[in-house]
Structure formats: C-alpha cells, structure tokens
C-alpha cells in the first residue's frame with residue numbers, strides 16, 4: 356500500500372466524522388498551545404530578568420556586612436575597607452569601588468512630602484551602576500569632598516514632589532529638614548523585575564554620612580559595589596576582596612562577617628529560578644498534551660469498535676496486519692499532527708497577547724517562540740498520536756476476520 | 764504438449780479445492796460446538812457448486828475455511844495446490860487476496876468510498892500501484908457498472924451494490940469465488956440477474972464458483988449441490 360494513498364484514505368475517514376475529529380484534535384491543540392505558550396513566556400521572562408540584572412552594570416561584585424552567630428566579634432564595613440579594596444596594589448583585579456550608605460528619609464518641597472530611600476554615593480556610582488541622567492549633572496568628587504547639600508532625584512520621586520519632572524533641577528527641597536539643591540533627575544529604569552527603581556534619591560556619600568544617616572562607628576557604610584577590571588577577573592577580584600576583608604576584620608576561617616555576591620551568581624540564581632519555572636509550567640502544559648493523547652486513544656478505540664466490520668472486510672480482501680496498523684496509525688498521527696500545527700499557532704497567539712499585555716502594563720517583556728520549541732511540539736504531538744494510536748491499531752489488526760465480519 | 768488443455772478439460776484430475784476430514788469446533792466456555800464434524804470434498808477448477816443445508820448446519824463455517832478466512836480445528840485443506848493449515852495470518856491474507864474472491868449477503872462495501880475505490884482495494888493490498896484505476900474500471904465495466912464508477916454505495920441500488928462487490932471479488936482474478944447467500948438481500952428478479960452475471964463470469968473466465976444458498980432455484984442452476992446437515996455432508 357502506498358503512503359499517499361493511506362493519507363488520503365485517513366483524511367477521508369477523519370472527514371467522515373468531522374465533529375468527532377475536531378473535538379479529538381482540540382485536546383492536542385490545547386496541549387501543544389499550552390506548551391508553546393508556557394515555553395515562550397518562560398523564555399521571555401528569563402531574558403527580561405537577566406536583561407535587568409545585566410542592566411545594573413557590568414562585572415559587578417556586591418559586598419555587604421553580614422551578622423552571623425559564628426562570628427564572635429563582627430565588624431562593619433568601613434570606608435577604610437573600601438579604600439583598601441580600591442588600592443590597586445592590594446587588589447589589582449578591582450577597577451572601582453562605589454561605597455553606599457542608605458536610609459529612609461523624608462523629603463519635602465513646599466507642602467508635599469514623601470518618604471523614600473536615600474543613598475549616599477560617591478562620584479563613580481553612576482559609572483559602576485550604569486546610571487544615566489534625564490536632566491542635570493551627577494554628584495562630583497568635589498561635592499563629595501565639600502559635603503555639598505545637593506541631591507539627585509529619581510523620576511518618580513520628582514513627580515511625587517513636584518507633580519512634574521522638567522525644570523525640577525535648580526529647585527531646593529528639604530531632606531530631614533535641611534535644604535538641598537536638586538542637581539539632577541535620573542532616567543527611568545522602569546518597573547523592572549526588582550520593584551520600582553525610580554523612587555529614590557542620591558546625595559554625596561560624605562554629606563549623608565555626616566548629616567543625614569547617622570551610623571556608629573561613623574566610618575561605617577552599608578554596602579560596597581565593586582567593579583572588576585574585566586569579566587574574566589571577577590573571580591580573582593572576589594578572592595582579593597575576601598582576602599582583604601578577612602585580614603582587616605581578623606575573622607576566623609569560615610566565619611566571615613561579610614558576604615559577597617557577584618552579578619554572575621545573581622544571574623545564575625535568577626536563571627535557575629526562571630528555568631525551573633519554565634520547566635514546571637511546560638510540564639503542567641505537557642500533562643494537558645498527555646490528556647489530549649489519551650483523548651486520541653479513546654476516540655481511536657471507539658473508531659475501531661465501530662469499524663470492526665470494515666476491518667474484517669479489509670482482512671478478507673487481503674489486508675495484512677501491517678496494512679490495518681498503518682491505516683489506524685495514519686489516522687491518529689494526522690489528528691495529532693494537525694492538532695499540533697494549530698496548537699503551535701494558538702501558543703504563538705497567546706504569547707503575543709501576553710507580550711502585548713505586559714508592554715501595556717509597563718513591563719517590557721517579549722515572549723520568544725523559539726524554533727526549538729516549535730520542533731519539539733510538532734515532534735512530541737506526532738509522537739503522542741503514534742504512541743496512543745498503537746494500542747487501538749494493534750487491537751484492530753488482531754481482530755479475527757470471521758468474528759469481525761459477523762459483527763453488526 | 765497438446766494433451767495439456769485436454770487434461771484441464773478433464774475435471775477429475777484438476778481439483779482447485781481438496782478438503783480432507785475438516786472439523787471445526789467452537790469452544791464456548793465449557794460447551795463445545797461442533798460446527799463441522801467431518802467434511803471431505805473436492806472441487807474442480809471451473810466448477811459451479813452450491814452449498815445448501817438448514818440453518819446452523821455449518822455452511823458459513825465451511826465457506827470461511829474454504830475461503831481461508833478461518834482455519835479448521837482438524838483436517839487438511841489444499842487450495843489451488845497450497846496447503847493452508849500451516850499458514851500464519853499474513854500468509855492467509857495474501858492467499859485470500861490472490862486466490863479468493865468474496866461476495867457477501869450484505870454486500871460489505873466501504874460506504875465512504877466510491878465504487879471505483881472499493882474495487883481498487885484488493886489491488887492495493889496486492890501491492891499493485893500502476894494502472895490500478897484502469898484495472899478496477901475494467902472490472903466494473905465487466906459487471907455492467909461502467910457509468911457508475913464514481914458513485915458511492917448509498918447512491919446505488921442493492922443489485923448494483925452487489926455488482927460492485929462482484930467486481931471487487933474478481934478484480935485480482937482469483938481461482939475461486941465464494942458467495943455466501945449473494946441473493947439473500949435481493950428480490951428474486953434482481954437475484955436472478957446477479958446469478959446470471961455470476962454464471963456468465965464463470966463461463967467467460969473459468970472462475971470456480973461456490974455459492975451458499977437456501978434457494979432451490981439458485982441451486983438448480985449450479986452443476987453440483989453439496990448438502991450439509993449438522994456439520995456433515997449428506998450423501999444424496
């Protein structure tokens with residue numbers, strides 16, 4: 356029996372039961388559609404999250420102090436720690452160090468007042484953290500030296516205080532009651548995956564330390580952002596920083612009073628999480644594909660029962676087991692192949708819609724329907740059709756011709 | 764060498780069916796049904812035979828065994844020189860395809876397919892791919908259905924449907940044609956037309972005809988009547 360003929364015949368018989376064929380196909384359509392949509396949304400989420408992690412800067416290492424029961428005499432991170440790490444002799448792999456001190460403060464303008472996160476930063480902050488300005492200037496080394504009363508506002512903070520953004524530069528606001536001149540407004544970073552990064556204020560580190568955020572000891576700081584000289588030297592830089600801090604803090608081996616994350620490690624964690632999420636969602640979707648496959652098997656079994664007499668006749672006319680098996684497998688595979696193709700389209704549609712909704716709600720996020728997931732879905736759905744067709748087909752092929760012909 | 768056609772004329776020496784001591788026992792739980800007890804017969808090439816007998820006497824059972832649809836529980840069966848009892852399912856399918864044509868009481872056509880496609884089916888199972896439509900069309904013309912080849916069974920009368928079935932049975936030029944009550948679902952006039960067609964085909968192509976029937980008028984038109992009773996051949 357030639358192949359084209361089997362396909363024609365299978366189409367004929369699927370066509371004879373249009374409603375049933377479409378309903379059976381629907382199971383596969385939904386299954387494949389769900390798999391495609393979930394995989395593409397997962398891939399979109401992954402690239403969006405890793406994009407925003409990479410957007411923080413490049414080759415970054417984050418150092419913060421960490422309280423631990425294992426450390427008997429924990430020491431905070433200090434300016435001197437930062438200076439030691441910035442020393443090219445002690446840490447040749449380190450390019451820059453940006454210390455920050457952070458607090459939540461009230462900012463007022465006229466009658467408006469907002470409470471927001473205020474960071475004391477150094478002049479290299481913008482470089483290290485990939486920060487750009489919408490208007491105005493960054494905090495300079497001199498301003499840090501002079502403990503100048505200047506502030507840079509996030510766009511949301513400016514909007515909340517003034518009701519507008521343009522022309523905010525040059526105005527005077529009060530932080531903790533003290534007058535500060537607005538010298539710049541940050542560019543929006545969007546909602547991103549880490550909450551709103553647009554509602555905050557930046558002041559010179561020295562100013563914050565002396566006048567706004569009181570810490571004891573006074574040279575204490577909250578975190579250090581370190582930039583390595585290159586992507587390859589991130590690991591060496593991490594080792595150097597660990598070495599310096601362990602020496603300076605005189606901590607015992609294995610009992611550090613600080614913690615170090617690299618950007619890469621955060622990226623890895625995020626990728627692992629989104630990966631697990633994608634697999635999980637894809638798995639749930641795959642179950643619906645499985646259910647679709649069982650639907651095919653169910654309908655094929657019904658079809659075999661209904662067509663017992665036809666099968667008997669085909670055997671009487673010389674149809675071998677193989678011919679009967681091919682006939683039924685062709686039908687089930689075609690069902691699942693068509694279902695799969697429609698499902699790919701449906702999944703693509705869903706992911707496009709999800710992408711549009713995400714953009715509309717302010718989260719730039721592009722689901723990606725990869726060629727690999729399309730191939731996977733096509734292969735998988737056809738395999739489902741074949742697999743779940745095998746049992747009904749062999750059942751048909753094993754019917755005794757005499758018995759089959761006698762059935763009504 | 765001139766003796767060969769003479770030998771073929773001489774029917775005694777040229778059996779197409781040789782059955783020795785056939786028995787068929789159906790086991791239904793603990794009860795055994797002896798559908799055939801002990802049947803021996805010989806049918807010669809080109810013969811027209813009818814099988815008669817009361818209901819339940821084993822006519823269809825015998826027919827199924829002679830047509831290689833079923834294997835006997837006991838006994839030996841040789842069809843057109845091939846011993847059948849030892850063959851597996853696929854070999855039996857191939858024998859049925861090449862050597863046996865079936866005509867059923869209820870026509871048994873594929874309802875979704877046209878007359879032509881129905882007649883093509885045995886050719887497809889025979890692995891013939893080129894000229895299949897032509898051969899099928901010729902077979903349909905031979906049974907007088909030339910203008911109706913693209914009709915579906917639902918668009919044909921009972922007699923026409925049975926003609927399609929006969930075309931289908933003959934399309935592979937089988938050695939024997941088995942018809943289990945071929946006129947049972949037709950009125951006597953159409954039944955006689957079908958009978959005439961079968962006899963005519965036998966005359967023209969020499970196909971051996973075996974017809975199971977309850978109708979003595981049909982049986983009277985055959986060369987030999989085999990009477991069955993309780994799974995045994997009645998000697999008359």
Ligand SMILES: Nc1ncnc2c1ncn2[C@@H]1O[C@H](COP(=O)(O)OP(=O)(O)OP(=O)(O)O)[C@@H](O)[C@H]1O
Pocket residue numbers: 789790791796797798816817818819820821822823824825
């Ligand atoms: N598959 C089967 N299982 C059990 N018993 C069967 C089976 N097929 C036939 N029989 C029995 O075998 C006997 C012969 O049946 P068969 O169908 O050959 O009769 P028949 O002569 O063709 O009858 P009819 O004229 O009614 O068609 C009957 O008693 C029947 O009940």
Ligand SMILES: [Mg+2]
Pocket residue numbers: 822823824
């Ligand atoms: Mg019968």
